[in-house]
Amino acid sequence: MSNNQEQGYAKLMEMASKKIAKLEAELEAVKGRDKAEPIAIVGIGCRFPGGASTPKKFWELLENGVDAITEVPKDRWNVDDLYDPDPTTPGKICTRYGGFIDGVQEFDADFFSLTPKETISLDPQQRILLEVTWEAIENYGKNPEELKGSKAGVFIGICSNEYMQRVVSQGKEKIDAYMGTGNINSAAAGRISYTLDLVGPCFAVNTACSSSLVAIHLACASLRNKECNLALAGGVNQLVSPELSINFSKAQMLSPDGRSKTFDASANGFVRGEGCGMIVLKRLSEAVADDDNILAVIRGTAINQDGYSSGLTVPKGPSQQAVIRQALENGGVDPGNVSYIEAHGTGTSLGDPIEIGAIGTVFEKTHSQERPLIVGAVKTNIGHLEGAAGVAGLIKVVLQLQHQKIAPLLHLKKLNPYINWSELPVKVPIQIMPWQTNGTRIAGVSSFGFSGTNAHVVLEEAPLLERQKSKGKSSEDITERSFHLLTLSGKKSTALRELVLRYQKYLAERSNAEKEELDNICYTANAGRAHFNHRLAVIASNERELAAKLGEYQKGQEVAGISSGEFSGEAAPKIAFLFTGQGAQYVNMGRQLYETQPLFKKTVDQCAEKLSSYMDRPILEVLYGSETDESVLEQTAYTQPALFVIEYALCKLWQSWGIEPDAVMGHSVGEYVAATVAGIWSLDDGLKLIATRGRLMQQLPPGGVMVAVMASESQVREAIAFCSKHFSASVSASVGSKHFSVSIAAINGPQSVVISGEAEKVKYLLQTLEAGGIQTKQLQVSHAFHSPLMEPMLAEFEAVAKQITYSQGRIPIISNVTGGKADNSIATSKYWVNHVRQPVRFSQSMEALRQMDLFLEIGPKPILLGMGRRCLPEGVGVWLPSLRPGMDEWQQMLSSLGELYVRGVKVDWFGFDKDYLGRRKVSLPTYPFQRQRYWVDETRFDRPHLLEESNNESSEIEIEQIITQQEEYNNGCSETEIEEIIIQDEYDDNGCPETEIKQIITQQIEIMYQHLDLLHAE
Template structure:
């Protein structure tokens, strides 16, 4: 401490002011919400469908909905079973998800044995995370270059309760049950799946879990403990007994509906779902060219111990946490125009919350600026642990659209609140945001264990900037699609077609650039060159094009004592490879390489010292067009060099310096680019020509032909450097749906509530 004080004394007043200003900026800078993913009741599986549901005032049917069903059409619980029949009535109402037995284990590289023993909440979180990252146009390669924080809210693990109830024998115990049914794995498994480094934690503060997770994520981002954070929560109701337990003290609605702030409010209806938000520092979002939904300005978490009972949220505690959040955001109470309330359907809780909001936000007078209230629990039910994530998503969507969605049930407001003596208001239809200046909103979440959380959000200034001018029709672009299996590829193409058919504002270049830069490129691939929006839609409607089979090549390159090379390259180039073979021969001729015609002669004479360059040239040429080398035999002092080349790995220290200048499988240079050369058998773009440089024989290709060549390489499995095609920096990407995951049933009979 003494040394630090001495250091501060050595600074001038101006230096101290600059240092403090930077520190303040780091501590208070906005946190941008750049991606959303969800799976919610009512078939809501993306941000767009969530916003449509809220804006149109739809209500998910929950009264006597009956138990949810699995992919076989079977009810999750047999309500006629002797131990369930007494609680059947309370189980018939709920906002449930169907088909939670399905999971795409192959996409995540998870074995069948492990998938069966994993808590379905973990499975759901993995799949929704994939969609949220796609919405943010972040790939695994992007994330692995940064520190990624994972902050997930989760509560009771109910999956193995049926296993215990059914008295499954001990012989059926599996080591996968350990990681499959622990809360810490809900966050840890996401980090493992993505292969990322950074803080990861599971938060359990009941209903305030998601907002508490957001509070912790914002702190980690501002302290630069991570550069990107995944924040969210999940809840599945897999045991019927927890619902029965909550019904005993009268917490659940007898009518099977959540009706907050109304005369009919008599408790809540339980719901299921999952929501994930992708967040980063606003300065980084600007630098990356993102267009965030909204910014987090401040947050707070507070537990108020002085209350009548543990399950009662005191008004004083609610007021305190709001005041702390406002102070954190540097925002005045009267500047906030909307609050997404906790309001789960309890009448007493609604009265206490309305009074606390009027007090904390200084709306104790009807002449005060209006403060609009809302609660999406009236639309979707009360998702308990996951409810805060949905409240956050609703509010950032409202800020992004500049609109307050209608609140269901405002015709019969609870007379226990003196609404006419406050500035609290409800929107009965989609309402333009009540401010032409800063758009500010709060989100409340109160855990029934007494842990309260509140966040302050702001609309992004200038978010509604005009889109980039559309590319003129006729200019070619490369449409690339990929998936982990053929069925998923076809389904992804169909999903994109349906989505784009309703989004006419996105031109074909923006869509193609988004798919190239903002998606993981998986093994099963398809590519097409399109010159306009109609061609783009036609290509998606036609489905993935049939891919030519990949050629297998076996290479033998032993070095002989007499310095002569005996080389054999056996290929299986089929009928679909004639154009590719012709192009290879042309490239080889320009590079001074013997032509590839099935079998090269034994003991071919080459000048001393040139055979390595010949071998390297062919290996790179074959790899660049996506041909798979099935094996090889190498001898002499170059065996490590050549084996690394054939395997597609970066050269080791034994590799000649010229091989360290580029990467195998790089995109061939664009036709017409200045100084397009191949130097030392490595593709070079914009390098000065040298005596050793050999021009690439692509002059006869136009832009579309060149893109067809790149598309062939992509479909064959080559790793394409898409920044050579079009730089992302400064170019807007659009929001497209993520990959389709093709689930299959993972639910052993021992886990079935028969």
């Protein structure tokens, strides 16, 4: 090797090394970005004290400065028996108060496929987690059932289980097989993954009061490490047994007057609270790419531990400073850009000064009295939610970011004198205030566990660009639909009716909204919800019309534009596509869809381009030209390809919405579209063949006629045979051929036949038919189709048909020629030559489709539906058109789509809206769970509040639900449930499963009590 070569190789190696080093550096940078990628919050669910059962209601509580603390409800423990102002009194609690949510004894077990027996043993924390998680996913705008099998993670903060105390207190003999999974904390997370079939990371976190914020930290880390693609994170806490409250009272942690007076001079401990909060998390880049509704962004998180301090439960200021700094560093956030901190803020004389001192130290160089850091604490509103405290504070901050307001801190009358406020760069808000900032709003949330684990999360408002982008519309300037379709469903009829009420209320609250958002409302409801068996579909052109129709439906009125029904769910209904034949055409058919539906337009344009090689006039000019009239469209050279194009475009549109046929059948010309859809040939070949067919028929001499005859096929054939024998003797030789060239062109029903042939000979046949009292009607056609008059074109047509590439279809197709399911002969030129000449056996074809459940006519005018009904027994099938002359095309299409939906057809709702850019998810009412009471110590005949909710929306719904419950217990418990009890339960001394039988009897008595209540109310 020469020196020059060596130098060349050395230089090449040097360049390669530099390139490799550069790529390695870029790779490391990408890895670093992944580790620090912001996390988007895309969904929230919550159940907090004060009736804050939705994010909207929680914000109303915060904005209005509501104190949600109440006396301990009687269904938790007897506060009179257990209260003593002296915290040292054995077995007593020094406070009468707490933050409570309604209906913790109640749960929709049926919704989550849990038996009453298992539910009785199920910790209400697990119950509420299931419901709130479902609501959070719905708030995200995602159908929860679409998460099945996905790599979604579940991260739950939970630090106590008071229900277990109730279970154990019933006696060891009452412990059953469900107690373990029903009460162990790990199952709180595992049950969510199991129920939703999620296969990502899943675990429960217990770091005491910081549990839920630590869970969120771990969820963010899991997302950044690509362990999951979506995370469900949050926490739960419920107060159902007094033992832990007694313990906290003895430790003198509780506020005797039941208020967390954070930063106040009179701060004397915290008040316990219960609730649940869940958030849905995604990597920001993916949330933006998926056009999700981003509520806020998590920039950075951190956790640490106090280590050794003056006591296990004593907070440690330096550790709190460190965790805040680490979270800011992890998120790449300058402390100077932070404008709000949601403090842990328990309201203790020891904890408050330590925490506010730590905050002041971290932000002392970037903030001042003139430019203060605002510090608040949600515990002053709802109490200390312990395992759910962190997520409650985080959700509060997200809502503040969304509304650009800061909620007041309650119970602040005099600042804590042990805090040196004059030297701290902080301000405490005592009333609602605008969140003013010179840049992006950024906040921190702290949560500290009393065993020393600290957590901090740095939040940022949703990107401005994302909010602007979501307002954009289609870049192709496609006009919006004239009508929209809203679908609602429930697992029970009562749930559906309550959901309708929720939407009525939602729309009423939007009545003064500046922006009409019916498109986004329908998009979110259709694509972002699970679809159950009790279904409703509503068509409307605006929100006001939608609200009015829902109101009429709720009153039990028949409403145009509303479809409702119950789908059995046993098997998907079978659908037949019926493609219309000649005679359905009219000027501007499909024009509204062409101008407002991108896929329809694209398909029509595609066909028009392909047809340009076979037609002397552009098909778009025939369909939508300014000078087009009926006479042009009546020319069969244009009629046939025009119908083909419209029907093919309609079919592709239906298929894009997920509506796929189980079988196809076309009437005459319609069979060419059916064959294309079935895969007998390509679109190119189908268009070539139909254009050739129309052109050749147009070139035939005029003079033929077609007549509809109200008689059976056998009657008509007898008449033709009779006339054929006598015709030559009764007419002069000058009348054309003496051969009686009249044929049956179509058998459209048991008493509906079409004849076709030369005018004079048809006239002769009609005299015979009418003499026998048979009704007839001449059809407006250009030629006598399916008659001997077509024979002159057959040779040339066959030559073109032989050029076609045929295949065996992928969808069953019913043959016009045989009247049955097509065999392999349909994929031959001979079949299609015979098809021109042979009668259309529509009646037999419909018999072949007798097993279909739904018949959808794919054509511009519903001609086949009426004919088809007459071919089958009454009550067979549901008959739906695509278009109807004189009716808004979207109104008709959506009416049929709504009917398909309520009949159980699975609709691709993303496909339904994918052509309309700018669709975005909006916050809508969530599922109305139909709860019943399940409680472990239910041994008294107390009257439960099975149906009570904070918004008691309809007594009518209550009545129907109670009746449904009674029927379920009468029909179910008396047989199946009791049988299961007898088999599985331990017997009492008399051989009877006493406890379970009592529970069933109790349920019956409870239901009867409610009947009486409602009767008295009337």
